[in-house]
Amino acid sequence: MKRAWTKVxxxxxxxxxxxxxxxxxxAVxxxxGAAVRPVGIATDLAVAFLFFLYGARLSADQTLQGIKHWRLHSLVLAFTYVMFPILGVVASFAARPVLGPDLAAGMLFLCLLPSTVQSSVAFTSIAHGNVAxxxxxxxxxxxxxxxxxPLLVLLTMGAAAGIDLGTIQSLFxxxxxxxxxxxxxxxxLGDFLTRNKQIISKFDRGAILLVVYSAFSAGMREDMFGKLSALQLVALLIACCILLAIVIAATMIISKAFGFSWPDRTAIIFAGSKKSMASGLPMAQVIFxxxxxxxxxxxxxxxxxxxxxxxxxxxxxxxxxxxxxxSAAGGHGR
Structure with missing residues (x-):
């Protein structure tokens, strides 16, 4: 059993x-009833505190220093906030007949999110890439x-998502x-949060679990699963695989064409091809x-x-x- 769990x-x-x-x-x-309001309040507080922690952990000084490598960061941002949204718009229209309007909207929302931090850095490190x-x-x-x-959501999904002035105030x-x-x-707080990563990580993950429970509880009250078919779930899985394959291929080809070194290319591939569930789930809870x-x-x-x-x-x-x-596979890196 232990060996099987390790493999899983x-x-x-x-x-x-x-x-x-x-x-x-x-689902079960x-x-x-009376539990709806307390769960909703707890979720709102957890989301607000999550974003407080995100802000407290990210160093603006580190970001300003990183601007020196502006070509790399500009390319990652272009993949994250230009290419991905364009693919999301195309995918949401192309897959709508099979996925239905809600899952198609979810595909678009996925494409509007920021990149991950933890896994992008971890995979870049494993691949001996440019971790910094x-x-x-x-x-x-x-x-x-x-x-x-939120601005991209307003631009591409505003009317369909029912976003109004109250939603914007709630976002803020x-x-x-x-x-x-x-x-x-x-x-x-930066040093304290760095020293206590494991404790903070447990809170992060616990808060997101609460967000998921709250979101799907609301869906169950509206008979969410009764509206989904096995065909839609299979089509969604295929659509996600195709989306990821396109973006990874694009990050590989374009980063090489721009002459980046191999360590830089791995950073671009991993940071430019991923989307953050840690940011996305709380955002969805507030926006929709x-x-x-x-x-x-x-x-x-x-x-x-x-x-x-x-x-x-x-x-x-x-x-x-x-x-x-x-070394032979890379370019000049700047």
């Missing part, structure tokens, strides 16, 4: 299993994403304001009506697991490449 962990993130476990819990025991550049690129993506993602109060306060507190959040975040949850599995295999494969081959 090599392919499936145990945290993703917990997330889907919360989906199952919401959703928050209903990866940290800055992913951090810049997240710093800007607090503002850019629950996401942007806590993030700004966190940034202002970084000089006092409660009854639709569960379906809308399904593409993100599937894409997250697929990106981890694929990028883990790429990182392991590239870690075995001799240094002389990676």
């Amino acid at each position: 962990k090599g392919w499936v993130d145990p945290y993703v299993l917990l997330l889907f476990g919360m989906v199952a819990l919401a 025991l959703p928050a209903t 550049a990866s940290i800055v690129a992913a951090s810049v993506s997240n710093l800007l994403g607090v503002v850019i993602t 109060l629950k996401l942007v304001l806590p993030f700004i306060i966190g940034q202002l507190m970084h000089r006092w 009506p409660a009854a639709t959040v569960g379906i809308l975040v399904l593409p993100l949850m599937l894409f997250h697991q697929i990106q981890l599995m694929v990028c883990a295999q790429l990182a392991r494969r590239w870690s075995a490449i001799p240094p002389e081959e990676t």
